[in-house]
Amino acid sequence: MTGMKKKAAIIGGGVIGGGWAARFLLNGWDVAIVDPDPQAERKIGEVLANARRALPALYDRALPPEGRLSWHDDMADAVADADWVQESVPETLTLKHKVLGRLSAMAPAHAVIGSSTSGFKPSELNAEGARAIVAHPFNPVYLLPLIELVGEAETCTRASKLLRDVGCHPLTLRKEIEAHIADRLLEAVWRESLWLVKDGIATTEEIDEAIRMGFGIRWAQMGLFETYRIAGGEAGMKHFMSQFGPALSWPWTKLMDVPEFNDELVDLIASQSDAQSGHMSIRELERLRDDNIVGMLRALRRTKTGAGGVITAHEATLPAPVPGDLPGDLPVTGDRQVPTSWADYNGHMNDAEYLRAASDATDRFMEMIGADTDYIASGCSYFTVETHTRYLAEVHAGDRLRTTTQVIDGTGKRMHLFHRLVRGDGTLAATVEVMLLHMDLTTRATCNPEGIVAERLSRLAAAHADLPAEGSGRHVGQRSKPAVEPA
Structure with missing residues (x-):
């Protein structure tokens, strides 16, 4: 990656804001953070420690030198000279209106202002005069490449280029819609899963096993429609649709019938989740997750498939090793x-x-x-x-x-x-x-x-020819010095 060093301003830390900070920082950007939480430096510091351990492991070339990290109480100071401003405050529309309005007035005209919102549309975010686009990431932001972009076309185009420069895969929606694309799909699976637990059909662990032992791995490299196309055999997608299309009218789903979200259901889900994963701390689970993702992505990288193709393309932009002062x-x-x-x-x-x-x-x-x-x-x-x-x-x-x-x-x-x-x-x-x-x-x-x-x-x-090569020409078991025979 070439050119002048870029700067990102992260407004709101937490898991998502910290992940954004890590993604930019480890790709050589300067990063300014604003977060009123007195524990923000510690929390984001832990996210950065995980990112430093995991993100470079995806690549066989060294990432650029880290940018400069700074902390700010003044939002105007943080966004000065920023090329990207990312809002990751809590998912409350009135709060987002307030923050995005201030950012739109303070940030440089060329800066992309992105919101990490998982549900709100740009028309809702900008209802009171802001100029933000949706830039919705997935956790962990520093490893998973997908960023959903929604908003003004020219801004999304500029945002796409900047995101590719830090190894992301921007996906621009053709129209705005609540919860964008990925979360709408996830919500459908989530609702079905709640019913499966409530009706006593499966525990949280069994549902997770159904995903991670089967279609989760399959989806990671082909997605939904390509997977189903293969399921149709040589006849392809048309055959699959003709074979399984009628199932759409069968009573297989309760998606339109949502279980009451009461304390009883919450306690049931929480207790099963504790039994499933409570023996590990959150940080241990994060590191396990990161190691698993790295392993899977490196496997996908070898075939340039799915997210592995994004890593391969990004690695090609990293500087190749060059001679040093040796x-x-x-x-x-x-x-x-x-x-x-x-x-x-x-x-x-x-x-x-x-x-x-x-x-x-x-x-x-x-x-x-x-x-x-x-x-x-x-x-x-x-x-x-x-x-x-x-x-x-x-x-x-x-x-x-x-x-x-x-x-x-x-x-x-x-x-x-x-x-x-x-x-x-x-x-x-x-x-x-x-x-x-x-x-x-x-x-x-x-x-x-x-x-x-x-x-x-x-x-x-x-x-x-005249350089030393100590250790060359040796064989296994050869001593460093000749043995001294006794007199």
Whole structure:
């Protein structure tokens, strides 16, 4: 992401406001927060701590340096020079009128003023002269990409671009309607679930299992209509509708018959929920949720499916690793935060993930010398034939991990690389030595590289020839120093 640093003003903290702050801050924006709650700094600080742990784990490139976080009592001071102003005050229309009216008068003319409202329409929000649009997020805002936009077309267009710059997926509604799109769908499921509990058909845990063990995972990557299209088999959606359409008239739903929302129902739901999840604190549940979402989104990212496609597209906008002030300007072939999924039962990075980090570095180095996807498509590539890893220091989930690559040998068919994996504190965590051979993908036999690949590899090998490579050429069990024989 390029250009001048942008600023977001967050009006109202809490879970949603804190999530907005994290989304902007971790993508390099300056963030100003206004919240009268005396516990706001602590609460939002905890949200930020979770976000710092989770959001970078979605990416294999480092996010931009964090922006500057500031706290304000004066709303006018907070919104000065802001590019985005997000209102997340309680869902009371009179309060929103008051706050949005003031923000519309104070904020710069170019600033997008968004409301996190889950139910009110822009015409209702702006009834007393405000200029806000709906920018409705989903919790956790710093992980889930969907933002529903409703309002004036030109403003929604500008808002869409800004949101994509911070890794979101803006969805602009064609018409305004109460509760927008997603919450109307969720409300239908919620009402049915209340009846299932009230009628003794299922407990809260059983209903959650029905979602998370089945269609919840399915919906995460295909949604509703595409899922049903597949359910129609080779004949597709038309066949599905003809087969299951008549069920719409069957007595399967009580959506138009809402159970009385009384203390008895509230107590029933609350007691079952306590039995289901009461053994964990809210923060523990949040971290469990975040780890699960990260794992699912990273899986979706591999296939560029659903929300994974949003992450892939956003990652492409992040700066690729570049050489730093290192001896001989060794190319930086990896710079990332270690995801929680790389940690093992000992709490540190699993052995296999060191090799994964080195493999990613090898791929990046191949791109740098011209052995990229186009080169592979032309019929040649490098295959790994041998590796040797030295584990020198612990690496934990959340650590910054930077990889540099030195060419030991680049003659003929061989590409002999020496990767150094360095923690964010400067500690050398591991070295991974890799021997690769250049291959003809048609004959599956070795061959010499030609052209720009051979030239760049030879040039880098010459530049790195006089650099130390302590630890290269070792074998498993080799002692650091010769054993001293007794006299």
